[in-house]
Amino acid sequence: MHDEMVLSGARLVLAGEVVRGSMVLRQGRIAAIDAGPVGRSAAIDLGGDYLLPGLVELHTDNHERHAMPRPGVQLPVWSAVQAHDAEIAAAGITTVFDAIGVGDPYQRGFRGRDQSEMLAVLDALDEAGVLRADHRLHLRCELPADNALELFAPYDDHHRLGLLSLMDHTPGQRQWSDLRRARAYFIHKKGWSAQQFDQELERSAHPDAQRLARIESNRAAFVAAARRRGLALASHDDTTPAHVDEARALGVTISEFPTTLQAAGHARAAGLLTVGGAPNLLRGHSHAGNVSVAELVAAGQLDILSSDYVPGSLLAAVWMLAREDAAAPADPRRLPHAVATASRAPARAVGLDDRGEIAPGLRADLVRVREVAGRPVVLGVWRGGRRVG
Known part of the structure; x- marks a missing residue:
């Protein structure tokens, strides 16, 4: 990587406007932004x-x-990490x-x-x-x-x-409050029998003392x-205001994928940042029957977008x-x-103040995008000023 690089003739998406201009990258940082071309x-x-x-x-x-592309099929970690990256x-x-x-x-799954x-x-x-992206960890x-x-x-x-x-991903709780969809998911995807689903639903609805203590x-x-x-x-799949109040009392600052408009509104009123799934927005509805991200957007209740399980959905959702x-x-x-919603907001939510927007002094983490038929196409990616895609 050269100490200095100049990117010219771009439509720069800044914090509050889009301007035609050029940018100087130096030692992995954004050194200067100029309106118009650079000679x-x-x-x-x-x-x-x-x-x-x-x-x-x-x-x-x-x-x-990538690590488990099919049920019961686990690939070597080296291969999975590189493909994911x-x-x-x-x-x-x-x-x-x-x-x-x-x-x-249930001690059966990958997790x-x-x-x-x-x-x-x-x-x-x-x-x-050789890593293309900066990989951090989010433990769910x-x-x-x-265990x-x-x-x-x-x-x-x-x-x-x-x-x-x-x-808590047990049947009947939070994301799986819709029992019809929960039954279909656990039986058809997880391979449970109908009897097992009913038994686990009962255990989840009426937990014994040992389970509650755990x-x-x-x-x-x-x-x-x-x-x-x-x-x-972060809290996950907040469904009721009570879930949000519990989370806030614990020091939670992010409400991931609230499942109802009521929970999302209560979270934002309580000062929590709400995260919505990009696949949900693109599809127009939740695969689990929860609130659509479009509803959150219309109500002004969305702070952060996440690709969730489809990386390519994030930029497409931004364009939407x-x-x-x-x-x-x-x-x-x-x-x-x-x-x-997919850069500055998530970066600040986890204390990363050196990235997430185009401004002098910040990391030169950049994406070149061409609009084709109203859709975004990634043509180049730089991380810390180094071309990685």
Whole structure:
């Protein structure tokens, strides 16, 4: 990487406006922004394409999809991490919080196993200078699981850990409050029998003392870990105002994927940042029957977009927010705010003040985007001034 690089002839998506101009990158940072072209022969002409800040992803299960592409089929961690990293960068994501599940209440799934081998793989690839994205970790802490703390231990003091979320994915709870959809999911995707679903639903609805004690002890331990490390803490699938109040009392600052408009509104009123799924926005509805992200947007209740399980959905959803209608190109007046939901807002939510927008002094994490038929196409990605995609 050269100490200095000039990108010229771009539509720069700044914090509050889109301007045609040029940018000087120096030693991995944005050194200067100039309106109009820069008269340097070495400048890279972007030909009027958009230049966005690198996207920041707080919650993606994409690594899990590469590690276990089919039920019961697990690939080597080295292969999974590299494939995940390449896909993330190709989507314009320069900072990613890999969401790793710790704990499975039923001891059958991928999240019930030790996945910490990926730590050594990420560090080795990073040391070799071949990671495309900046990989951080988001540990998804399954409160009812009796092995959650055991699986958490290898990550506790690792330098990549930046976010914890508190979850309960048992039937009848939060995301799976819609029992018809829950039954279909657990039977058809998880392979449960109808009898097993009914039994687990009863256990979840009327937990015994041991289960309640485990949930409370796990919650206390994870909250203490977040406070000790100064980590951001998120709640997951808040469904009722009571869920939000409980989260706020614990020190939670992010409400991930609230499942109802009521919960999302209560979260924002309580000062929590709300996260919505980009696949939900693109599809127009939730796969689990929860509130649509379009409803959150219309009600002014969305702060952050997440690609969730489809990396390429993040930029597409940003463009959807920036369009007046489905057939229109991005509106330059709407684009800065739309981009911020996938860059500045998530970065600030987890304490990253050195990225997420195009401004002098910040990291040169950038995405070149060309609009084709009103849709965004990634043509180039830089992280810390280095071309990675």
